[in-house]
Amino acid sequence: MVIIQRSYAVEKNDFTRAGEVSSQIKKIMKQVGVKPEIIRRVSVSAYEAEMNIIIHSDGGSIEFIITPEQIKLIALDRGPGIENTELAMKEGYSTASRDVRELGFGAGMGLPNMKRCADEFAIESVFGKYTKISITFDQSPDQME
């Protein structure tokens, strides 16, 4: 299997295009024959990462890499950073505004969802600067269809 690498820009507050990046990522995985169970986990994580950038950040990007062994998602934004990442990781904790909650977001499940879906999950944030989330999913060759 060839190595695929894509980088997508995600804009702040762009709710009308929300989910487009994760949809594209899902399509690529289907095309190259990633196992459905892994497609689901990567898709959910990609969507949560995309929505986090749209809702909470000043904009950023999502990088998507497939190798025979792993699938990787790297979400990097231009700030404003997370004050307390430990608190942000807690299920049910959210800083989403009332408007955003009315759209059905702000359950405080985004980061915990990503961590649960991932084989490896890392979050790095400098308050006032950026947040970077790196998520890795293992795929051994026998998991390919």
Add this chain to the structure above:
Amino acid sequence: MNVFELQEKLNLDLVSGKEGTHRQVSGVYIGDMLSWVMAKAQQNNAWITIQTNLNVMAVAVMTDVSCIIVAENAEIPDETIIKSEEEAIPLLRSALTAYQLAARYAGAVDNE
């Protein structure tokens, strides 16, 4: 049961996404908080919600549910309908509540 049969049995209006009505339905998930649904809905579930903004279509695509049933005749924006056509994910609607719809689904499954 497929989406078309579900529509008939529960007496639902098909709003859009006719192309996807052959899809099999297995179980129901009810929820309006998108991340929660994202974490819990299973592939081929019929998803019952009153949430109708464009983002529900993305959640449906990611979770691979077989259709979305909008309860209590909640209004559906055009952009959501257009996306449902594009993705071939049926969007159905009913005046019934989520509870009533789920109860009817359970009754329909029992009679199969």
